[in-house]
Amino acid sequence: MTFRPTNQPAFRATFMQRRLYDVTERHPDQAMRHVTAAFRFPAPLELDRLRAAVAVLMERHDALRMRFALDDENLLRASDVGFEPADVDRVLSTHSSDGSDDEAARVALRHFNRRNDPPWRVVVSRRPDGDTLIVAIDHLVCDARSLRLILDEFAAVYDGQSPPSASPRPFAGFLEEEEVEQDAAAQDEVAYWQARYHEFPKAYSIGLPFATEGRADGLGTPAFEEYALDAGTTARMRERAGASRLSPFGAALTALNLCLAPYADDGAIAITGVLPNRRDGMYDQTVGSFAHTTAYVATKPEGHADFANYATASRAAIIATLRNSRLALFDLIGRLGVGGSLASGYGYGIYLDYLYAALDTSRLTLGEMPGIELRLDSGVNKSLSLWVVERGSEVVLKANFEAERFSRSGVRGFLEQFAGALSGSEERAGRK
Numbered sequence: 001m002t003f004r005p006t007n008q009p010a011f012r013a014t015f016m017q018r019r020l021y022d023v024t025e026r027h028p029d030q031a032m033r034h035v036t037a038a039f040r041f042p043a044p045l046e047l048d049r050l051r052a053a054v055a056v057l058m059e060r061h062d063a064l065r066m067r068f069a070l071d072d073e074n075l076l077r078a079s080d081v082g083f084e085p086a087d088v089d090r091v092l093s094t095h096s097s098d099g100s101d102d103e104a105a106r107v108a109l110r111h112f113n114r115r116n117d118p119p120w121r122v123v124v125s126r127r128p129d130g131d132t133l134i135v136a137i138d139h140l141v142c143d144a145r146s147l148r149l150i151l152d153e154f155a156a157v158y159d160g161q162s163p164p165s166a167s168p169r170p171f172a173g174f175l176e177e178e179e180v181e182q183d184a185a186a187q188d189e190v191a192y193w194q195a196r197y198h199e200f201p202k203a204y205s206i207g208l209p210f211a212t213e214g215r216a217d218g219l220g221t222p223a224f225e226e227y228a229l230d231a232g233t234t235a236r237m238r239e240r241a242g243a244s245r246l247s248p249f250g251a252a253l254t255a256l257n258l259c260l261a262p263y264a265d266d267g268a269i270a271i272t273g274v275l276p277n278r279r280d281g282m283y284d285q286t287v288g289s290f291a292h293t294t295a296y297v298a299t300k301p302e303g304h305a306d307f308a309n310y311a312t313a314s315r316a317a318i319i320a321t322l323r324n325s326r327l328a329l330f331d332l333i334g335r336l337g338v339g340g341s342l343a344s345g346y347g348y349g350i351y352l353d354y355l356y357a358a359l360d361t362s363r364l365t366l367g368e369m370p371g372i373e374l375r376l377d378s379g380v381n382k383s384l385s386l387w388v389v390e391r392g393s394e395v396v397l398k399a400n401f402e403a404e405r406f407s408r409s410g411v412r413g414f415l416e417q418f419a420g421a422l423s424g425s426e427e428r429a430g431r432k
Contacts, residue, residue: 012074013075017077036108038105038135039132039134040130040131042130043130047124054122058118067115068114068140083118090118091118092123092124093121093123093124099127104132105134114138114140119140121134225412226397227397227398227415228395229397233419397415
């Protein structure tokens with residue numbers, strides 16, 4: 001392998017990294033895959049402090065110096081031991097704007113050159129009304145929970161503080177636990193990290209969050225609840241889907257913003273949408289032929305201007321949608337309506353990570369899909385999965401949840417609110 005770096009061992013990528021790599025390299029214009037956060041500031045950001053923060057994070061986290069390359073049929077990954085000032089310049093950029101963040105968003109969401117460039121970007125949009133800061137990281141080296149750690153550290157360093165001590169070093173937990181047990185090469189990598197850092201950070205694995213029906217996502221007792229949509233709601237959902245050129249499932253997912261807000265607490269909440277692809281009579285949820293979109297919105301309390309408050313004083317709302325919606329980064333903000341508005345001068349943060357289907361999903365009909373899974377992620381354990389399933393002419397919402405963490409009546413109420421959102425009724429969606 002001749003790609004940079006040459007000063008550290010190269011390891012074989014995990015199964016999910018390879019699948020994700022294949023999809024995004026084959027469709028670089030459509031299949032971008034990032035975890036991204038954006039913040040609005042009323043005053044200009046200081047470029048020198050931003051450069052210092054970028055340098056500190058690159059020094060702390062091997063994943064932010066990681067490169068990928070194919071060696072024969074194997075995808076290999078390795079990290080530079082050090083980095084050059086030019087690497088910081090590749091990460092950080094500024095763009096002048098007359099009031100739109102579109103150009104900065106396009107730069108942040110460009111396809112990464114995984115062989116030669118660092119796997120993340122920090123983009124500043126200079127606007128007359130203040131700056132917008134966008135942080136985008138390649139999903140091959142980062143997941144949503146890890147992004148929160150990166151943002152907390154970035155905020156602390158920018159404000160002249162030491163990074164939070166709770167953050168593990170390195171930020172490089174690439175292996176699913178089951179992969180470690182089955183793969184000798186994976187065990188070698190664990191041994192390498194353990195020798196270097198004494199403790200392997202298992203909490204931050206890269207595997208995409210799939211679940212199977214019938215299994216609780218967390219550690220509690222699995223329980224189930226169903227809610228059948230009435231014929232009118234089903235018809236309206238399909239009608240709205242046709243008008244917006246979304247699949248019926250896409251129309252269903254875009255309704256989430258109407259009913260999720262009451263369940264967004266002070267912790268990180270994420271919802272994932274998964275569209276399985278049918279191939280050779282079987283459903284394959286791992287090959288990467290799926291549409292996947294999540295979004296996270298954080299608002300800051302009025303009167304707090306420090307960067308740290310933007311990153312840590314968060315309320316979350318999530319929306320998941322399919323590939324045909326093609327939502328732009330900042331178009332999504334207007335759809336969420338949670339915790340304040342841009343007009344009020346509140347700060348916000350948003351991350352998007354989306355992967356368009358490698359195959360043409362527009363030809364697939366509702367009846368060909370086993371369901372869309374929406375997973376509510378509260379902290380470490382994923383504790384609720386929501387399925388949208390067609391049974392003949394009937395569409396059923398099915399929740400799989402932990403009995404210890406959710407009451408059945410509460411889950412039933414959520415399904416009723418979700419059904420109200422699908423029908424297009426904000427009153428039935430139960431906004432609070």
